Amino acid sequence: MNFITLSKDLQTLNNHDLLARARELAHEERRAGIALLHHLREIERRRLFALNHSSLHEYVVRELGYSDGAAHRRISAMRLMSTIPEVEDRLRSGALTLSTASQVQNFLRAEKKLTGTSVSTTEVRNLVSIIEGKSTRETDAILAARAPEVAQHLAARTLERTRVVSTDHSVQVTLTLSRDLQLKLQRLRDRTAHRDPNPSLAQQIEWLADFALAKLSGASGEKRKVSSSGAEAPSRSSSSGAEAPSRSSSSGAEAPSRSSSSGAEAMPAPCKNANPSPRYISSSLRREVWRRAAHRCEMRLFSGMRCSRTHLLQIDHLHPVAWGGASTADNLQLLCAVHNQLKSDQLGNLALKTAGGKSKNTTKVTSAS
Ligand SMILES: [Zn+2]
Incomplete structure (x- = not known):
């Protein structure tokens, strides 16, 4: 049934049936969404995404046609569902959405990274039950109350935006610098003032990038300056x-x-x-x-x-x-x-x-x- 036929068909429905059908479709959409999460989990387990891509995220974007954000939400929700199987029922009932499930997963991941400790399964389960039925804004507030420093870290990451501003692919970056980092950059500028007394932040970052890459290249036995061109290397043919x-x-x-x-x-x-x-x-x-x-x-x-x-x-x-x-x-x-x-x-x-x-x-x- 094409869109025009469908529209005409819907115009003949009474209000009750129209609302009932919309509910049914929403339920069907959630059911299909959960089935997709299961498929993604199995694809990841078998590493099938790697046949043509270098990450599951890249596979979901390029093969399944989702946007970066939509792919991220689905993969995060899939990971939370793997930790807490009950998440599936909550998603099906609508008590959790892909967005709120993804928020919890991202938050717990950031918390583990910052504190170095994993949250117990029981604690994750409790957190999931607290955010049931909550909006994304309410979920943000609940998570921020749980660990303000993690919320701040995530907020700073969210604010880090890049946008192409010229044809040579230069980008404008918006980021947040902590006071500590500002002081470090100030000290670096003082120490390197003989080279350039007043470098821009972009110049400082470039200098730091060159310095770090040279150090890393030395550590890996690669003394040549690391190229950012990503030029194609000649492919070698040998046994698989x-x-x-x-x-x-x-x-x-x-x-x-x-x-x-x-x-x-x-x-x-x-x-x-x-x-x-x-x-x-x-x-x-x-x-x-x-x-x-x-x-x-x-x-x-x-x-x-x-x-x-x-x-x-x-x-x-x-x-x-x-x-x-x-x-x-x-x-x-x-x-x-x-x-x-x-x-x-x-x-x-x-x-x-x-x-x-x-x-x-x-x-x-x-x-x-
Ligand atoms: Zn690879």
Whole structure:
């Protein structure tokens, strides 16, 4: 039924039936919304989003067509529902909305980040029951009363806005600086006054960015100035990591440890003995891998595109060390954390199959390069 036919049909309905049908549709919409949350949870569990995207959020925006905000609300509500299963009933009844569920989830996440402590499930359950039937504004007030410093932190983040102001992609940024940060910047300006007695805030930020990147590049064995261009690196062709029946892979210097072995690989001590660990990757080799990949994940997606992720990159052994793979240039690639984990999952599944076990997730993935 097209829109015009539907409109004509509705005009013939009496008031009672019109209101009843609207209620029914709202219920149906909520039911479909909850079903979508379940699907997102399973897609995340199987890491299916990583076949063509570097995050679940990117998948929801690009594949499912939601806006950034709508995707964020759905993913946050899905996470809260995973912690507190009763959230599903509350969403279905309308006592909670995607917005209020997302507010709670975001708040608890920020609280954990700021305080370093997790809220107990019982406490989350109590909080959820308190905000039942509340509007987003009322929920904001309840959460702010619970932990004002967390509310302030989130408010400052919300106010951080960027907006493109010229054709060269310069952006105007609105952000809030704490008193402490203002004093630090003041001290920095005083200490660097010989270079520029009165730098703008943008100049100070650029100087700080260059300084930090140079430090980080040194730590990861990458001495060249980090490029912000995101230029495409030549893709390497070699055997797919999917062929290797082991989970072993190593992490790069800038990435947080992902597995028990990766921490040691992330920042290897200079090897002075004649028989270094097969996982050891020299600084010069790290530089070569990062340069060759142009500081970008090398995973080749199902679409044929290369992953665009430049965040949390890790050096990975194409053929795992546990299976005899060597730390040589042609056996190393740069992957983002999501795709490194996806490859590990697949290798684990293949290992189970090889051992005669049954794999839960049998998604086929091609490695980049
Ligand atoms: Zn990637």
